[in-house]
Amino acid sequence: MSDTATTPPTSKSAQTRQRILDAAAEVLSRKGYAGTRLGDVAAVAGVQAPAIYYYFGSRDELVEEVMWVGAHRVRLHVEEVLAAVPEGATYMDRMMVAVDAHLRFELQLSDYATASIRNAGHVPEQLRVRPAAEEALYSRLWRDLFVAAQQAGEIRADLDINVFRLLLLGAMNWVVEWWNPRTRSLDELVATAQAMVRHGAGQP
Template sequence: MRQPAGRSARRSGGERKPREERWAELIEVATQVFYEKGYDGASLQDIADRLGMLKGSLYYYIQSKEDLLFDVISAVHKQGLEVVRGRADVPGGPLDKLESVIVGHVEHTCRNLVPTAVFLHELSALPVERREEILGSEHAYQGVFRDLVEQGQAAGQVRADLDPRLAALSILGSTNWVYRWFRPGGTFTPEQIGAEMAEMAIRGIATEDVLKARTA
């Protein structure tokens, strides 16, 4: 998180909330407003009104609306990346780890529908260089999936004829789409969706020997 110079633990004078708490509230409110109105339709005045503060006070934290969108999307990406990296750090072979990552990604998406929608819808509103700053030159999030596919190929668990990047994009594309149709309290739970999508993805890339072993 970027922090304005001179930010201290608490606001001065009559300000009531610690600055880190206010910053977290700003990110949460901005995320909701961008979700409801879209980046183009949202204004800093909308966000300030929702926070109950003067528009001018926002400039203590940010320099522009684009600056705020950058911070919102950065926060979403960072949280998701922490989830998938954590889920990759489990015992087992590459496909065990990939299955864990897919389940974690899907469950995280289902439980964070609004931030996910803002990330997927509004990332393109940022200039290319700012998008790359968030995603990383190697697209770190996608890289977790791609690396596990490559490791699976090296271990003889994933079909050698597959392109790891394309396989990773296919898995991410299908799992990302969950945010469009998942409804909390609906027919399917995040756990069920994650488990079934992971099973379908693994079956789509695994070697015949692995598939036989999984059904044995």
């Protein structure tokens, strides 16, 4: 997967920093926090390992940045996709779009998102503070969708939308641990997740 910055860095130093960050996201998404070594990151980035310390004070500082970028980009991606939904779409339609955008970004488009999701429960607590703030903003986006859908009568009035929302986000995030494209396509996975929301939360 490839997930570089939307606007490429202009200076050589900024480009090198971005390359290191991209490499760290790739390694962290594959090997996890415990298995990520600066030597592996350096090899992927095409730099000497000591050069990493010019841009990041420690391995943990680099990991924290990857985690924050992952959480930040998921939120921005889903926000952008929702902003492009035509006026007049139902809130349920918007939730279907959000499910699709989240899963495709997580599984196809972003090493950062995969690294952030996969390692959220494995990094030291001090590395979770900044990414967790982004995750809270993203969770609020989903909460607002569910509240609006419930107020519009598109989902059941008796549904505990906070519990359902947390279950949905947890299920979608956990997909990175078990999804195998050789056994089921991403389209099938997205359709199943959408059906879970439509039939689990929607009006009978």
